[in-house]
Amino acid sequence: MVMKIDRDVGRFKQIVKGKIRQNLRKYITHGEMIGRKGKDLVSIPLPQLDVPHFKYGKNGRGGVGQGDGEVGQQVAPGENDPNGTGKAGGDPGEHVLEVDVTLDELAAILGDELKLPRIEPKGKANVIDDKVKYTSVRKSGPESLRHFRRTYTQALKRQLTEGTYVPNNPRVVPIKDDRRYRSWEAVPEPVANAVIIYMMDVSGSMTDEQKEVVRTEAFWIDTWLKSQYTGLERRYIIHDAAAKEVDEHTFYHTRESGGTRISSAYKVCKELLDKQFNAAEWNIYVFQFSDGDNWGDDNRRSLEMLTNDILPKTNQFCYGQVESPYGSGEYLKVLEDIYGREHEKLVLSNIEDRDGIYESIKTFLGKGR
Amino acid sequence: MAVTHNFRGLNEELRAIQLQMEEHARSYGLDMFTTVYEVVDAEQLSAVAAYGGFPTRYPHWRFGMEYEQLQKGYSYGLQKIYELVINNDPCYAYLLASNGITDHKLVMAHVCGHCDFFKNNAWFAHTNRHMIDEIANHGNRIRDYMDRFGVEEVETFIDACLSLEDLIDVHLPFIRRRDETKGYAFGGHKEDEDNEEEKQRELEQAAGTRFASKGYMDSFVNPKEAMAAEKKLRKEAASKKESRYPLEPQKDVLLFLLEHAQLKPWQVDVLSIIRDEAYYFAPQGQTKIMNEGWATYWHSTIMTRHGIAPSDLVCYADHCAGTLAGSRTRLNPYKLGVELYRDIEDRWNRGAFGEEYDNCDDWEAKRRWNKPTGKGREKIFEVRRVHNDLTFIDTYLTYDFCREHKLFSFGYNPENEAYEIESRQFQEVKERLLFNLTNMGRPLIYVRDANYKNRGELFLEHRFGGVELQSNYAQDTLAALFKLWKRPVHIETNLENETVVMSFDGKEHTSETHVSMAAT
Numbered sequence: 001m002v003m004k005i006d007r008d009v010g011r012f013k014q015i016v017k018g019k020i021r022q023n024l025r026k027y028i029t030h031g032e033m034i035g036r037k038g039k040d041l042v043s044i045p046l047p048q049l050d051v052p053h054f055k056y057g058k059n060g061r062g063g064v065g066q067g068d069g070e071v072g073q074q075v076a077p078g079e080n081d082p083n084g085t086g087k088a089g090g091d092p093g094e095h096v097l098e099v100d101v102t103l104d105e106l107a108a109i110l111g112d113e114l115k116l117p118r119i120e121p122k123g124k125a126n127v128i129d130d131k132v133k134y135t136s137v138r139k140s141g142p143e144s145l146r147h148f149r150r151t152y153t154q155a156l157k158r159q160l161t162e163g164t165y166v167p168n169n170p171r172v173v174p175i176k177d178d179r180r181y182r183s184w185e186a187v188p189e190p191v192a193n194a195v196i197i198y199m200m201d202v203s204g205s206m207t208d209e210q211k212e213v214v215r216t217e218a219f220w221i222d223t224w225l226k227s228q229y230t231g232l233e234r235r236y237i238i239h240d241a242a243a244k245e246v247d248e249h250t251f252y253h254t255r256e257s258g259g260t261r262i263s264s265a266y267k268v269c270k271e272l273l274d275k276q277f278n279a280a281e282w283n284i285y286v287f288q289f290s291d292g293d294n295w296g297d298d299n300r301r302s303l304e305m306l307t308n309d310i311l312p313k314t315n316q317f318c319y320g321q322v323e324s325p326y327g328s329g330e331y332l333k334v335l336e337d338i339y340g341r342e343h344e345k346l347v348l349s350n351i352e353d354r355d356g357i358y359e360s361i362k363t364f365l366g367k368g369r
Numbered sequence: 370m371a372v373t374h375n376f377r378g379l380n381e382e383l384r385a386i387q388l389q390m391e392e393h394a395r396s397y398g399l400d401m402f403t404t405v406y407e408v409v410d411a412e413q414l415s416a417v418a419a420y421g422g423f424p425t426r427y428p429h430w431r432f433g434m435e436y437e438q439l440q441k442g443y444s445y446g447l448q449k450i451y452e453l454v455i456n457n458d459p460c461y462a463y464l465l466a467s468n469g470i471t472d473h474k475l476v477m478a479h480v481c482g483h484c485d486f487f488k489n490n491a492w493f494a495h496t497n498r499h500m501i502d503e504i505a506n507h508g509n510r511i512r513d514y515m516d517r518f519g520v521e522e523v524e525t526f527i528d529a530c531l532s533l534e535d536l537i538d539v540h541l542p543f544i545r546r547r548d549e550t551k552g553y554a555f556g557g558h559k560e561d562e563d564n565e566e567e568k569q570r571e572l573e574q575a576a577g578t579r580f581a582s583k584g585y586m587d588s589f590v591n592p593k594e595a596m597a598a599e600k601k602l603r604k605e606a607a608s609k610k611e612s613r614y615p616l617e618p619q620k621d622v623l624l625f626l627l628e629h630a631q632l633k634p635w636q637v638d639v640l641s642i643i644r645d646e647a648y649y650f651a652p653q654g655q656t657k658i659m660n661e662g663w664a665t666y667w668h669s670t671i672m673t674r675h676g677i678a679p680s681d682l683v684c685y686a687d688h689c690a691g692t693l694a695g696s697r698t699r700l701n702p703y704k705l706g707v708e709l710y711r712d713i714e715d716r717w718n719r720g721a722f723g724e725e726y727d728n729c730d731d732w733e734a735k736r737r738w739n740k741p742t743g744k745g746r747e748k749i750f751e752v753r754r755v756h757n758d759l760t761f762i763d764t765y766l767t768y769d770f771c772r773e774h775k776l777f778s779f780g781y782n783p784e785n786e787a788y789e790i791e792s793r794q795f796q797e798v799k800e801r802l803l804f805n806l807t808n809m810g811r812p813l814i815y816v817r818d819a820n821y822k823n824r825g826e827l828f829l830e831h832r833f834g835g836v837e838l839q840s841n842y843a844q845d846t847l848a849a850l851f852k853l854w855k856r857p858v859h860i861e862t863n864l865e866n867e868t869v870v871m872s873f874d875g876k877e878h879t880s881e882t883h884v885s886m887a888a889t
Binding site for chain 2: 004005007008009010011012013015046047048049051052053054055056057058062063064065066067068069070071072073074075076077139140141142
């Protein structure tokens with residue numbers, strides 16, 4: 001059910017994100033609600049926006065409370081306005097965990113700017129996306145959506161009841177109230193079959209920090225895709241010198257070390273595609289994350305496999321390379337030399353550090369690709 | 370986007386409970402509007418609550434913000450809206466579908482209290498009882514303007530209006546502060562004649578008061594110099610009066626802007642919508658404690674005497690405890706209200722009021738005071754009819770009550786950057802409470818001059834009562850005011866013991882220490 005409130009919520013979130021109404025941003029307070037999850041207290045972020053009005057300053061605030069306590073005893077810390085919405089919860093000194101609840105929200109924030117590119121109607125359609133359908137009629141709207149027949153029917157009805165309709169001279173003139181406009185609804189609709197394959201380098205040349213970066217990026221892409229496209233298939237491959245397919249949990253939690261042979265991952269990927277995901281029936285997206293360090297003689301093999309076996313089958317192949325103090329970062333250059341920056345299917349991205357993650361995701365999934 | 374309200378009405382079981390609860394309520398003398406219940410799920414309830422009870426309200430981001438807060442609070446089990454009643458004839462009330470039967474019973478009994486309060490409390494007497502239709506109408510109009518002039522344009526204007534939303538005169542519906550605007554007096558010359566006569570009379574008066582006297586005494590009874598001096602004084606007073614507009618400071622700033630600001634027709638309409646809704650919601654802000662207290666009094670009376678089966682008891686008690694739970698930083702209006710009503714009922718039942726009681730110095734005697742009058746019930750009905758929160762607390766909050774309920778006042782201590790308990794003295798606690806209720810806790814702002822410095826600038830005054838305005842907020846509110854007035858705007862207030870005029874001319878904020886007119 002589409003509720004009217006959704007529109008207002010969307011509008012509010014846009015303001016909070018600073019997309020519209022920049023002038024209001026300074027009034028956003030990042031309040032929180034304190035909730036309880038098992039033993040722990042969790043903080044639920046609750047941005048609030050206060051429209052400025054004439055109000056009393058701090059020396060006027062305060063109020064009347066109820067309970068025990070000596071004169072001079074503190075009842076609330078200063079930054080919380082006790083009359084405000086932030087509920088002071090828990091006893092002082094208790095540890096409060098941050099967030100842990102806003103994945104959906106963050107995914108939604110990403111969602112406005114990202115899109116699964118080049119998706120084509122293939123297969124028996126498991127992936128469900130929102131489609132706009134013009135299903136109803138309302139009384140206001142842009143003139144381009146005016147519904148002529150309904151407008152005239154309405155005018156006719158009105159004239160009949162008013163008695164201004166003359167059957168011999170049937171002139172029907174709509175007035176403003178008669179106008180009807182087409183209106184839409186977002187209808188979830190199956191669009192296609194799609195599979196996402198993640199490949200990650202967990203070799204020794206990747207430091208913990210780098211693994212963290214690629215994991216974070218993979219995690220966000222994954223979270224976003226999950227929230228946006230229901231019915232998406234996802235597969236995970238990790239590799240060092242050898243590769244294997246793993247489940248989601250292992251993918252995010254493994255710590256391994258060893259050499260790097262990218263071709264091993266490609267091999268697993270190829271097998272996966274051959275066995276389970278026929279390119280005629282599936283939209284295939286591959287994300288590969290690495291520090292770009294590969295065993296010298298492996299590059300040739302890898303590129304061969306990529307060109308012959310993987311690229312032709314995929315809708316898009318994304319390669320994200322995290323900058324490394326140890327590794328050569330060579331692989332990105334190799335790919336760039338061969339395919340160029342503007343390849344139709346191959347998207348390259350260099351992730352400098354944590355702050356680069358968002359830009360990188362935008363490179364991969366940015367709208368308009 | 371399609372709008373769907375698939376609210377459900379009551380099923381047979383709930384319908385029977387409603388009838389039963391209303392019958393009990395009527396038997397105690399409650400007098401309600403017909404009540405229409407809608408059963409909704411939690412999301413719908415949050416949405417309706419975010420819209421202030423009106424699902425058809427105009428679109429605005431702040432309703433979205435409210436909704437987020439309510440819905441998050443509900444999802445994480447931190448808060449729950451049990452009921453929502455709208456002051457309308459018929460009353461609309463929303464029930465949460467997932468509630469148990471005991472909760473439904475309790476909520477319905479509670480709603481009876483609210484309905485009775487809406488219908489009978491004097492402060493609601495002038496509210497629009499067909500607000501449901503009116504608000505839907507407002508919604509359509511604003512949506513229409515958004516389609517025509519753009520969402521951004523209209524919303525920005527609404528925001529500016531909202532900054533000034535509380536600058537209304539809550540007493541206005543009850544007092545005729547001036548003659549109704551006459552509009553065009555077609556064909557009625559009589560009025561003009563009246564005016565002529567009046568002018569003549571004024572002219573004569575302006576010439577000075579001439580006492581009757583015999584001719585030879587005239588220069589002594591009405592000496593020339595005195596007459597001249599008086600004439601001069603009157604003239605000055607008259608010109609001073611005319612030089613200022615409005616003649617008297619006007620508290621309904623919104624009305625003043627509606628009538629005098631240079632606004633486009635759609636902006637006038639939007640502003641009038643904001644003002645109408647502000648007036649409609651004002652009594653609810655003014656009677657929060659009384660209204661909730663009254664409803665709580667009646668749900669507990671009805672439920673404990675008739676409503677609960679033994680199996681419901683724990684559920685009822687749990688709910689009640691939740692509703693009445695106190696907090697150290699916020700007085701629970703339910704709790705304070707119901708306890709005050711009970712206190713009043715008890716005092717009037719045993720005759721513990723009036724001069725004799727007040728003058729009695731013996732605490733023990735006062736405590737045991739018993740001159741049975743049995744007037745308690747009657748008294749609280751009277752209280753609910755005539756009071757608002759401010760007068761309610763002022764009249765009935767007593768020393769004993771304050772002590773018994775461990776009330777204290779707290780305030781901000783800049784040294785420790787924290788809110789601290791300030792006092793447990795009855796007078797101070799009560800003063801603080803009354804201060805927070807006066808003008809609903811907002812500063813008193815008046816329009817003093819619409820032609821300040823003879824340059825068409827708007828001059829507001831803040832009637833200073835010892836507490837300063839928050840200056841960054843005041844600046845931005847002035848900016849919002851400028852958007853409507855379109856000429857420089859000023860507000861006279863008090864900062865650090867000096868009279869200060871804060872100004873905004875569309876580009877920059879200035880403030881200057883100013884010798885107030887009153888002081889000269």
